[in-house]
Amino acid sequence: MMSEGSSFMKGMALGGLFCLVMTYFETFNPGIHSEGHLHLHHHLKPLSKEELQKLSEGQMSDLTQQVRVYCLIMVTPKLLVHWATANDTWSKHCDKSVFYTSESSKALEAFDLQEQDEWARMRKAIKHAFENAGDLRWFFLAQPTTFAIIENLKYLVLDKDSSQPFYIGHTEKSGELDYVEYDSGIVLSYEAVRRLIEMFKDEDKCPERGNALWKMPEEKQLATCLKYSGVFAENGEDAQGKGLFNKKSVSSMISDSMGQNPADVVEACCPDMAITFGGMSPSQMQVLMYGVYRLRPYGHDFHDSLTFLPPKDSDND
Amino acid sequence: MTRPENLQKKLQHIRATWAKHCNQVLYMSSQSSDFPTVGLNISEGRSQLYWKTIRAFQYLHAHHLQHADWFLKADDDTFVVVENLRYLLSHHDTEEPVYFGHKFWPFIRQGYMSGGAGYVLSREALRRFVQGFSTGRCKHFSFVEDMALGRCMETMGVKAGDSRDPNKRETFNPFRPENHLISPKNGKQTWGYNYYKTSRVSAAGSFSLKILVILHLNLMVTVANTV
Numbered sequence: 001m002m003s004e005g006s007s008f009m010k011g012m013a014l015g016g017l018f019c020l021v022m023t024y025f026e027t028f029n030p031g032i033h034s035e036g037h038l039h040l041h042h043h044l045k046p047l048s049k050e051e052l053q054k055l056s057e058g059q060m061s062d063l064t065q066q067v068r069v070y071c072l073i074m075v076t077p078k079l080l081v082h083w084a085t086a087n088d089t090w091s092k093h094c095d096k097s098v099f100y101t102s103e104s105s106k107a108l109e110a111f112d113l114q115e116q117d118e119w120a121r122m123r124k125a126i127k128h129a130f131e132n133a134g135d136l137r138w139f140f141l142a143q144p145t146t147f148a149i150i151e152n153l154k155y156l157v158l159d160k161d162s163s164q165p166f167y168i169g170h171t172e173k174s175g176e177l178d179y180v181e182y183d184s185g186i187v188l189s190y191e192a193v194r195r196l197i198e199m200f201k202d203e204d205k206c207p208e209r210g211n212a213l214w215k216m217p218e219e220k221q222l223a224t225c226l227k228y229s230g231v232f233a234e235n236g237e238d239a240q241g242k243g244l245f246n247k248k249s250v251s252s253m254i255s256d257s258m259g260q261n262p263a264d265v266v267e268a269c270c271p272d273m274a275i276t277f278g279g280m281s282p283s284q285m286q287v288l289m290y291g292v293y294r295l296r297p298y299g300h301d302f303h304d305s306l307t308f309l310p311p312k313d314s315d316n317d
Numbered sequence: 318m319t320r321p322e323n324l325q326k327k328l329q330h331i332r333a334t335w336a337k338h339c340n341q342v343l344y345m346s347s348q349s350s351d352f353p354t355v356g357l358n359i360s361e362g363r364s365q366l367y368w369k370t371i372r373a374f375q376y377l378h379a380h381h382l383q384h385a386d387w388f389l390k391a392d393d394d395t396f397v398v399v400e401n402l403r404y405l406l407s408h409h410d411t412e413e414p415v416y417f418g419h420k421f422w423p424f425i426r427q428g429y430m431s432g433g434a435g436y437v438l439s440r441e442a443l444r445r446f447v448q449g450f451s452t453g454r455c456k457h458f459s460f461v462e463d464m465a466l467g468r469c470m471e472t473m474g475v476k477a478g479d480s481r482d483p484n485k486r487e488t489f490n491p492f493r494p495e496n497h498l499i500s501p502k503n504g505k506q507t508w509g510y511n512y513y514k515t516s517r518v519s520a521a522g523s524f525s526l527k528i529l530v531i532l533h534l535n536l537m538v539t540v541a542n543t544v
Contacts (some may be wrong), residue, residue, distance in 0.1 A: 260329075265333065283495045290498055297400035 010294055032242050042178070043241070044234040046156045046273065050166055052305050064306050065226040067154045071097035072125050075144050078107045082144035084108060085282040089289040093150040095136055095311045100125040100174045119218040120208055123200055137162035139193055141186040146247075147285050148185055149292060152273045156236055156244060157187065158306075165192040165231040167223075170245035178233040179223030183247035185276040186222070187236070195229035202228070242271040247278040250288065318348045318391045319354065320361045327393045328352065338399035341385060345373045364498020366432075367462040374438075378447040382470040386411040388443050391435040396451060402437065405480055405488060407463040419489035421463075427477045434489040436463075438475075445473040510543060 055063070071094035075083040083099065087108060091097040100108035100212060102121060104220055111128065117122045122141070129139055138157055166189035169180035180186045188196070199206045206225035216224070223233060236244040246253065250270070257269035280288065319328050328344060334344045347369070349356030357372040359365050370390065376386055387406050391397055409415060416438045418430025428438035438446065446469060451453030455469035470477065482487050490497050 101522050263331075265330075283499050284445050287494045290494060295398070297398050298404040 010315075041155050042233075042235055043173070044111060044156070044160075044166075044236050045239055047159045048239060049305075051159075052296065060306055064154075064308055066157055067138065068095040068311075069137045069138045069140050069150055069153060070095065070129055070133055071140045071150070072129050073099045073142055073144055074101075074121065074125060075099050075108075075110060076102045079144050080105060080107060081282045082285075083110075085285045086144040086147075089285060090148050090150065092314050094140065095309070096134070098125075098129065098132075099144075100128070116210065119216075119221045122218050122222065124207060126188075126193060127197060127200070130197055133190070136268040137190040137191075139188045140181075141188065143182070144278070145280075146183065146185050147277045147280060147288055149275055152244065152275045153187065154308055155273060155306075157189075158276065160189070162189040164193050165195055165226075166234065167192050167226050167227070167231050168234050168236045168245075170243055170247065171233045171235040174220060175309060177220060177223055177227065179220050180233045181245070181247060182217070182219040184245035186219075192226065192229075192231045194233055196226055197221075199225045199229045234279050236275065238271040238273055240271070242269075244271055244273060246274060246276055249280045251284075252279060253277075257305065259278050318373065318390065321343055321346055321348050321354075323393055324350065324352050324354070328354075331393060335399060338397075341381070343377070343381075344368070348532040364460045367457055367460050367465050370462050370466060371457065374443060375447055375450070378443055380444065382440065384527075386440060387437050388440075388445065389435060389437040392433065395433075395435050397435060401488065406437065409439070409478070412441050413439055414445055414473070415439050415478045416442045416470060416475055417478040417489070419491055420479070421467075421488055422476060424464050425467040425471055425477075427467075427471050429464050429470070429477060431489070431491045432463035432466075434491040436489070438516050439536070442475045444471070445475050446470065449473045483537040 052060075071091055073083075073086055073091060075086075083105075084107070089100065090213040091099075099108070100113055100121065101110040102113060102116055104110065111125075113124045113316050115124060126139070126141070133139075138153075140148065140150070140153060156168070157166070166187065167180060168187040170184040171178050172181050173179075200208070205228045206221075226232070238244060248256075253269050254265060257265045261268035277288065324346075332342070332344075344352055344354040346354040347357060347359055347361050348354065355376060357369055357376065359368050359372055373390070374388075387402075388398070389402065405417065416430060416436055418436030419434035420428040420432055422428050445465070448479075449469045449472060454472055457464045457465070458468070460522055467477065467494070481490055487497075
């Protein structure tokens with residue numbers, strides 16, 4: 001009797017010790033789990049047609065009015081023609097668009113950040129945008145080499161609560177870090193930005209000027225700071241899982257698809273509700289603008305349930 | 318209008334895309350094939366282009382005159398928004414002798430339609446064109462297809478219609494969209510486009526909201542029938 005009892009006690013003690021040791025190691029992992037919500041869904045999709053149809057007219061109207069986007073377009077004088085093109089085309093579809101530049105240019109107006117370092121520029125722009133957001137609750141961060149269809153962005157986030165942290169785009173993985181690719185555009189909800197700005201104050205976890213020897217690209221710096229605040233990257237896709245954020249151009253995607261799926265070129269590659277494309281010349285952007293917003297087949301009905309009206313005082317199409 | 322080597326490269330993409338919006342499509346080539354293409358019994362090459370066009374229209378007249386109201390000729394590097402073509406044609410009568418396209422002004426008094434942008438004939442226009450050749454009033458006097466066809470049309474009393482939108486913007490476009498949308502830096506048009514009668518409005522304004530044909534996508538030549 002006594003020997004069995006003592007084995008049991010030994011077993012208990014060993015187990016308890018093992019448990020303590022494990023929890024001890026666990027607490028040394030950088031804070032992956034934030035207090036509250038665990039946003040671990042990697043794939044973010046828009047409302048389905050069925051769900052949309054269930055909403056009342058009043059609800060639909062509310063949603064279309066609530067989803068409003070502040071576009072931060074990060075420019076430099078080197079990209080002057082792309083800058084001018086973005087200014088002339090898709091940026092007019094944002095509820096507010098502000099061009100943030102590294103240095104001022106005589107040709108075009110912008111908010112001059114007077115900053116050469118890309119990450120520092122991004123931080124300053126984000127702070128400025130947050131302070132000047134007014135009642136806009138979604139932020140879209142892009143370069144002028146990206147072409148964006150803001151209406152489709154609104155459609156993606158239509159049913160998402162901006163007071164929750166969202167960080168959306170085309171996700172890539174670098175070791176343990178999931179980040180949103182800068183070239184295809186970055187979407188942040190109000191809450192994500194609020195947390196990010198708080199995290200900017202932490203010089204250890206989220207330094208403004210990183211290590212001079214080892215410089216992380218700003219998209220990864222952003223992802224790191226966000227991760228520390230409990231905000232995780234999510235891949236924006238349509239119902240079939242096709243990525244809505246692209247750093248390639250339309251023609252590039254279609255050419256690739258012609259090689260891989262000659263029988264079903266467009267269906268296999270390209271989502272109808274795509275949000276961004278990249279890698280285009282300014283002329284190609286003008287053509288795409290024409291193709292998306294002006295050229296239309298007379299009599300063809302797209303059966304959209306919602307209408308996104310142009311922003312107030314804008315001269316967009 | 319096409320040629321044998323372009324079937325896979327170009328024609329299949331036309332078939333997969335805009336050609337589906339036509340009521341009927343015929344692919345005209347020098348040789349018949351299982352694609353299917355209609356063999357016109359001529360050889361390929363720029364110098365044969367007008368003969369090819371004449372034979373194509375003769376074939377249409379012989380086999381399909383009553384199968385459609387309007388007859389569109391397009392090349393295998395043409396893209397057509399067929400709904401907008403229907404919209405244009407809905408305002409006209411196919412028993413009238415008229416044809417539409419992108420009008421050029423040199424050489425022919427009433428103007429003639431650019432071959433590259435595609436053109437569409439009414440049923441009466443098709444009858445008269447074929448009649449022109451069977452009576453000898455029209456001849457193969459040049460291999461410049463669009464201009465020569467324009468001469469025959471004028472001879473046979475077929476009107477060169479105006480296909481521009483209410484803002485006077487062209488709906489048939491001989492070049493790629495970017496060439497029409499963006500004015501060239503030096504102010505000169507590409508490839509001798511002093512054939513335009515009116516001066517073009519600046520970039521955003523010059524392109525019609527309802528464009529019909531845009532071009533040169535690197536594909537082949539096809540003939541399509543539309544109603």
